[in-house]
Amino acid sequence: MEETLQTSTQPDLRKIQLQIDGADVLPTREEFYTNYPFYKYWGSQHNQQLLTPAGISIYIHIPFCIQICDYCFYMKDLIKSKDQVNEYVDYLCKEIQLVSETFGLQRREVHSIYIGGGTPSVLTEAQFKRIVDTIHKYHKFGTPEFSFEAEPGTFSKAKLQSYKDSGVNRISMGVQSFNDEVIKLSSRKHNGAQAINSIRMVTEMGGFQLNIDLLSGLAGDKMNTWEESVHTALAQGVDMLTIYKMKTYANTNFFLKGVHNNEITLPDNEEEIGFMQRALEIIDSAGYQRWSNFAFTREGCINVYAENTWRGQDLIAYGASSFGKIGNINYQNINNTALYFDKLKQDQLPVFRTYNTTSKDAIIRELLLCAARLSSYRKAEFMQKFGFDYFQLIPDTIHQLEQKGYITGNREELELTRQGVLFGDFVGKVLASAVKDVLGKDKIGFTY
Ligand SMILES: C[S@@+](CC[C@H](N)C(=O)[O-])C[C@H]1O[C@@H](n2cnc3c(N)ncnc32)[C@H](O)[C@@H]1O
Numbered sequence: 494m495e496e497t498l499q500t501s502t503q504p505d506l507r508k509i510q511l512q513i514d515g516a517d518v519l520p521t522r523e524e525f526y527t528n529y530p531f532y533k534y535w536g537s538q539h540n541q542q543l544l545t546p547a548g549i550s551i552y553i554h555i556p557f558c559i560q561i562c563d564y565c566f567y568m569k570d571l572i573k574s575k576d577q578v579n580e581y582v583d584y585l586c587k588e589i590q591l592v593s594e595t596f597g598l599q600r601r602e603v604h605s606i607y608i609g610g611g612t613p614s615v616l617t618e619a620q621f622k623r624i625v626d627t628i629h630k631y632h633k634f635g636t637p638e639f640s641f642e643a644e645p646g647t648f649s650k651a652k653l654q655s656y657k658d659s660g661v662n663r664i665s666m667g668v669q670s671f672n673d674e675v676i677k678l679s680s681r682k683h684n685g686a687q688a689i690n691s692i693r694m695v696t697e698m699g700g701f702q703l704n705i706d707l708l709s710g711l712a713g714d715k716m717n718t719w720e721e722s723v724h725t726a727l728a729q730g731v732d733m734l735t736i737y738k739m740k741t742y743a744n745t746n747f748f749l750k751g752v753h754n755n756e757i758t759l760p761d762n763e764e765e766i767g768f769m770q771r772a773l774e775i776i777d778s779a780g781y782q783r784w785s786n787f788a789f790t791r792e793g794c795i796n797v798y799a800e801n802t803w804r805g806q807d808l809i810a811y812g813a814s815s816f817g818k819i820g821n822i823n824y825q826n827i828n829n830t831a832l833y834f835d836k837l838k839q840d841q842l843p844v845f846r847t848y849n850t851t852s853k854d855a856i857i858r859e860l861l862l863c864a865a866r867l868s869s870y871r872k873a874e875f876m877q878k879f880g881f882d883y884f885q886l887i888p889d890t891i892h893q894l895e896q897k898g899y900i901t902g903n904r905e906e907l908e909l910t911r912q913g914v915l916f917g918d919f920v921g922k923v924l925a926s927a928v929k930d931v932l933g934k935d936k937i938g939f940t941y
Pocket residue numbers: 564565566567609610611612613642643644645666667668669706707708737738739740741742745
């Protein structure tokens with residue numbers, strides 16, 4: 494009797510409705526999910542992709558230089574002897590074998606490779622060849638974009654020939670400025686004429702895409718010296734001109750001398766914006782195109798390595814301090830050479846820190862490094878990766894950026910205007926912040 498009374502006061506669980514697609518529906522027990530996505534959507538369109546191991550990019554760090562430039566924040570050391578570099582190359586080669594075997598990388602084709610630094614052009618031809626031979630031995634090497642960072646004071650025709658013979662097809666030359674006074678104020682040892690000479694060696698030999706780096710905001714630069722640098726760079730007919738905004742990191746001599754000790758005066762933010770604004774005018778009138786918000790190219794040139802890594806392709810990092818990514822895990826190698834050697838001596842990966850990229854991080858990375866950085870970005874690419882349209886996620890922010898003249902484009906493509914290029918990474922910050930508002934402000938990646 495007591496039992497019957499209790500049952501009659503309970504709600505009927507079968508009648509508690511829920512909303513699906515705006516309609517009230519009664520629950521059923523017909524749903525029983527064994528997998529997702531549902532099989533009815535599967536087809537043969539990705540069969541080939543399944544059988545092709547995903548490509549990779551490779552970065553190799555050479556942390557030696559003939560000078561320590563006052564603005565430079567990279568991990569580097571003054572080169573002392575050939576033996577010192579030989580020892581580093583020994584461990585680098587050991588790391589290449591260890592990493593390739595640990596992660597089974599031999600079947601994954603190398604799509605792009607970047608030897609950077611420090612100053613890779615301090616390597617002797619023999620040291621360089623040992624590295625390239627080891628890469629060939631432990632990686633699947635077709636005809637990737639193969640970039641090599643060079644510095645005018647350490648460059649020669651014989652070295653250039655050896656790079657070419659080993660498959661290097663892209664030279665990235667650090668020039669920073671063509672004005673001798675400005676170069677000297679940064680504690681660099683070469684002069685403008687040497688930089689031009691090095692550039693000519695590359696263009697005369699042929700077979701390379703040539704990029705040169707300039708720095709906007711160096712100590713001593715004035716509008717006239719800056720204009721002279723941009724004009725001189727373009728007059729050399731370089732394939733790509735990269736202009737970084739000089740950032741005064743706390744580990745640089747400029748920080749110590751300028752911000753801390755007041756010994757030098759650096760152009761202020763307004764002056765630097767003026768430099769870049771003028772550079773964009775000069776670049777446009779020279780017929781160069783925007784490839785990213787800091788790199789400008791002659792028709793058809795792109796930087797495969799940068800595009801691949803910005804889009805999240807796996808990046809295998811070799812050498813002290815280098816950054817890599819395998820699957821969702823980002824990692825950085827130890828940034829102290831002696832400790833890097835110690836780990837390898839014990840046959841251990843020289844990894845120092847890692848970060849697991851969440852889906853939210855991946856969305857933010859795509860907006861920061863692709864949508865707001867590449868001069869134009871196709872919506873279809875985002876759709877294919879994330880399964881929805883970013884316009885739907887943050888319509889008001891996109892509208893605001895359009896209204897205020899930072900981006901243009903139709904709903905198929907997002908394009909930076911000249912103003913958008915000038916403030917490209919700021920546009921990225923605005924997009925990332927809007928995504929954060931929608932998806933939640935909890936932990937997100939280290940990039941923002
Ligand atoms: C690792 S450096 C290698 C270049 C080569 N060692 C040379 O000096 O010619 C690559 C580029 O980073 C850029 N760079 C260095 N320090 C920077 C800073 N504080 N802010 C922005 N870019 C910087 C420079 O333009 C440089 O050409």
